[in-house]
Amino acid sequence: MSYDIDFFYTLKGIDTLMEGLLVTLQLSLTSIVIGVSLGFVVALMVMSPSKLLSWPATSFIEIFRCTPALIQIVWIFYCVPMLFNVFLDPIVMGVLALSLNLIAFNAEAYRAAIQAIPKAQLDASVALGLNKIQTNVYVVLPQAIRLALPVLVTNGISIFQQSALVAIVAIEDLMYMGKMLSTETYRPIETFTVVALIYFAIALPAMYISSQLEKRLKVA
């Protein structure tokens, strides 16, 4: 191998990478907040007896779960402006694409969690004179959040990793900056290794926390 490993230029460009990381975190965290809240709403829509609510919600979930995230990003980036004649800030487009994907996956997690609550508990709630809202707030919701939490965290970590895909539409995230730096310095091995390590350094502790959380919640 005639390639001498040398991290000098990559480490000199670490500022550039940190700028990219900031964008990556911004994209992921915003999408996570949106995904966790709207995911619950979409789950409730899916489970609604009204077809008018459940049908669009179900179609939305299936589309986003059954197509590659890369296609979703590219499609939203190129087709939405052409179809609707709106031109948004690239970061906003990125958040839109990632959020929609995460909402679909989180809605599924919430739905499974709500369905895992035995129906008999709902009968008991009626027998105890709790109305629908009281039953949802005091019986269903606390259990659904507990049951769904490990999956929500896993989905959040996964969207953080998937966010690297937005580099393809020239959003200046960690991946994009890495690509740029590697071209500038002719140091692809060093640069992409450092970029990978940065993703790893954030995802690993998050993964660890999530598995601890899961253990804790199982006991309770």
Next chain:
Amino acid sequence: MQTTTQDTPAFIKVRGLKKSYSETIQVLKGLDLDMYPGDRIVVIGPSGGGKSTLLRCVMGLENIDEGTIEVDGKPYIKGQGRTEKNAIDHTIQKQVGMVFQHYTLFPHLTILQNLTLAPVKSRGIPRSQAEEKARGLLKRLGLADKADAQPSQLSGGQKQRVAIARALMLSPELMLFDEVTSALDPELVNEVESVMMQLADQHMPMMIVTHDMWFAKNIATRVVFCAGGVVVEDGTPEQIFSNPKEQRTRDFLEKILHTENAA
């Protein structure tokens, strides 16, 4: 078929109760039943005969197709067709309590919180007052030390006793028990049945579905044999168990007593 004198007004009066779960699954086919003050009714009958459905209808958990249920002479539930919502008096519904075959304690709440949730959130009783009542009830049922436990830490028998206590928190005028010991290990059945006997001693009106014929004989003032979605026969425990009039009742008792002896 009526065993109690007609001049006392019925406490619960079920008339022409029809319930189907779909166009093809009709379960209750015009059921009539009267429960008089002081009655403890045990409902027996073959599996699938509609016993659970009857209790669920009285609890207001099912939308009935046709018929009426009255409590103390006042309309409680009225069927208005299979696809139409029942007219239901929720004030009367709140006077009925029910305990189920499957454990229904809320797993994310402690025992004490299970008992106080409905009184505090739905009846507006101050928390301190509800907790005091809850501790008193738990003590009476031999569960004083379980107040702060999680449901998962309890045995099946303890869970069902807590479920009974949870229903009693709301001071019901009628208690419904649907096979509350069926899911229990045999050695745990007794602790639950003796709590129900305690309630009987305090003259709590009850409607009980059970397969335990020995318990039925002991707790019932009246036994109702329900099959095919109607009341086939209805009488005192002595009458039903020693001298059933209907062939279907006889066949059922023969079969169940035979399997019990064999077991």
